[in-house]
Amino acid sequence: MANEHIFKPLKFHNLTVKNRVFRSSVTGRWDNYNGSGTQARVNWENKFAKGGVGAIISSYVPISIEGRITPNVVMIDCDERIPFWHTVGEAVHRYDCKYILQLSHSGRQRDIEGIENTKTLRTQIKPKPAPSSTNKEDQVNGLPAYEMPISKIKDIIQDFAKGAARAQEAGLDGVELHSSHGYLINQFLSSAINQRSDKYGGSLENRYRFLKEIVQAIRQTVGEKFHLQAKISVREFNNILPPCQATGNTVEEAIQICQWLEEDGVDALHISRGSTFPHPLLPSGPFPYRMLRYTYDTMTSSGGKSSFRNVIFFRYPWLWPLFELIWGRLPRKVSRRYEQPIKGLEVQAEWLDEHFKEHISTQELQQLLNRHQGTVLRDAKKIKDNLKIPIITTGGFQQASYINQAIADHYTDGVSMARTLVANNDLVNRFEQGQDMAPRPCTYCNECLGAYLELPLGCYTKDRFYQRSIKNLSRSEREKADREAEAARTREVMTVFDPPPKPYVPPM
Ligand SMILES: Cc1cc2nc3c(=O)[nH]c(=O)nc-3n(C[C@H](O)[C@H](O)[C@H](O)COP(=O)(O)O)c2cc1C
Numbered sequence: 071m072a073n074e075h076i077f078k079p080l081k082f083h084n085l086t087v088k089n090r091v092f093r094s095s096v097t098g099r100w101d102n103y104n105g106s107g108t109q110a111r112v113n114w115e116n117k118f119a120k121g122g123v124g125a126i127i128s129s130y131v132p133i134s135i136e137g138r139i140t141p142n143v144v145m146i147d148c149d150e151r152i153p154f155w156h157t158v159g160e161a162v163h164r165y166d167c168k169y170i171l172q173l174s175h176s177g178r179q180r181d182i183e184g185i186e187n188t189k190t191l192r193t194q195i196k197p198k199p200a201p202s203s204t205n206k207e208d209q210v211n212g213l214p215a216y217e218m219p220i221s222k223i224k225d226i227i228q229d230f231a232k233g234a235a236r237a238q239e240a241g242l243d244g245v246e247l248h249s250s251h252g253y254l255i256n257q258f259l260s261s262a263i264n265q266r267s268d269k270y271g272g273s274l275e276n277r278y279r280f281l282k283e284i285v286q287a288i289r290q291t292v293g294e295k296f297h298l299q300a301k302i303s304v305r306e307f308n309n310i311l312p313p314c315q316a317t318g319n320t321v322e323e324a325i326q327i328c329q330w331l332e333e334d335g336v337d338a339l340h341i342s343r344g345s346t347f348p349h350p351l352l353p354s355g356p357f358p359y360r361m362l363r364y365t366y367d368t369m370t371s372s373g374g375k376s377s378f379r380n381v382i383f384f385r386y387p388w389l390w391p392l393f394e395l396i397w398g399r400l401p402r403k404v405s406r407r408y409e410q411p412i413k414g415l416e417v418q419a420e421w422l423d424e425h426f427k428e429h430i431s432t433q434e435l436q437q438l439l440n441r442h443q444g445t446v447l448r449d450a451k452k453i454k455d456n457l458k459i460p461i462i463t464t465g466g467f468q469q470a471s472y473i474n475q476a477i478a479d480h481y482t483d484g485v486s487m488a489r490t491l492v493a494n495n496d497l498v499n500r501f502e503q504g505q506d507m508a509p510r511p512c513t514y515c516n517e518c519l520g521a522y523l524e525l526p527l528g529c530y531t532k533d534r535f536y537q538r539s540i541k542n543l544s545r546s547e548r549e550k551a552d553r554e555a556e557a558a559r560t561r562e563v564m565t566v567f568d569p570p571p572k573p574y575v576p577p578m
Pocket residue numbers: 094095096097128129130172248251301342352353354464465466467486487488489490491518519522527
């Protein structure tokens with residue numbers, strides 16, 4: 071069988087996944103405000119299970135209201151959530167797809183705090199600072215934080231353990247700790263963020279202590295057999311806004327953290343990068359100015375010190391180059407040195423949809439793949455070479471031949487895919503049918519990322535949705551073709567609401 075490595079089951083300590091492709095966390099804000107789940111969430115996860123992935127890693131699931139990143143995402147903060155999560159698991163298990171719930175606490179990266187995380191003053195309602203390892207606000211949005219006391223650290227550790235126990239009781243297949251991308255656990259791990267001077271800050275061992283105690287508390291609660299993995303930013307590239315900041319943990323430090331995690335009973339590692347989310351290097355691709363111009367205004371009420379500045383930057387296209395000077399600095403620097411560690415098959419014109427190629431040519435797509443596919447692989451290899459437990463790597467994968475090569479050459483044991491599966495939910499089924507990639511692939515434009523703040527998550531690039539050729543069209547016909555593409559895009563995004571929930575009349 072071609073690409074046979076992709077379809078070999080991946081065995082962890084106590085979990086076997088039928089193939090090597092994991093749906094990585096992608097968050098849509100389509101649950102209820104109070105943290106209960108909706109049918110749309112079940113429909114969303116069902117799409118990927120049906121599309122052939124071996125396992126789904128949920129989008130971030132807050133362990134407490136205070137650790138929520140935005141409202142309207144389902145939580146795991148109380149026992150009442152267990153039946154909903156059981157339903158999600160039941161839906162995906164029908165396709166022999168495993169379900170791993172991502173336990174998460176925002177720390178200072180609390181994008182939209184919601185009324186529960188505010189204080190009411192005489193003239194304004196203001197966000198409360200979020201618990202963190204520092205009093206310093208986050209660098210992208212200026213969201214407020216406070217260095218929490220040890221009693222609070224102990225409470226949060228218990229919240230993680232209780233979340234894991236609920237996931238286990240719901241019949242899910244494991245949990246992942248969201249210890250990357252600048253969220254709370256990463257705020258402790260990172261030498262660039264953690265400012266504590268007690269036993270939770272300073273040396274690497276001290277910065278690791280919070281995560282270590284979370285792992286220990288989870289193991290005490292769920293036992294040895296429940297699958298536990300952690301997502302880690304190997305390189306943090308923390309020097310973004312302003313660029314003079316410290317870069318964060320070194321690769322050697324990340325290797326040490328992963329080795330400790332292995333010793334402490336973690337079953338797998340999910341390799342990523344970046345000390346913020348989003349980060350100029352993850353998800354890799356252009357900054358979605360156009361979409362954020364449309365959606366970012368929702369962040370102004372969050373009271374982040376820099377949110378208003380950002381709204382101004384995104385609102386006026388003539389200011390974009392200024393923001394790009396700073397945001398684009400790291401990608402420019404990395405791309406000058408970047409060379410793909412492995413190669414997939416060269417893209418063939420006949421693989422691509424005729425209409426798609428009129429917007430993104432075969433050569434352009436090849437360049438996009440060269441630039442954005444497997445961006446974290448080199449770091450992943452360094453981790454893999456120093457560990458015994460399996461690793462999963464994230465970052466731009468969407469070609470069967472490339473993924474197969476990455477596994478065959480021992481860069482990683484499995485891959486996780488987010489945007490590339492948002493664009494083509496059925497990509498793994500296509501791989502199985504012998505296709506190397508989808509005819510309308512993901513273009514790494516990041517519009518989905520910009521959309522998530524206000525819109526249902528889905529693929530928002532118009533280029534992928536043209537229904538007919540745009541060659542030699544009159545102006546009015548071209549406008550019609552554009553409108554058709556927009557309508558097709560919206561139809562596709564809205565499929566997440568199908569089937570709809572069944573409202574019922576509450577008992578008297
Ligand atoms: C809209 C969106 C939401 C995301 N939400 C999460 C999240 O909740 N937790 C997480 O660990 N990563 C999250 N990510 C990062 C992805 O899981 C993934 O690691 C990253 O996008 C790189 O993979 P890709 O190139 O296949 O998209 C998100 C990415 C996107 C685009």
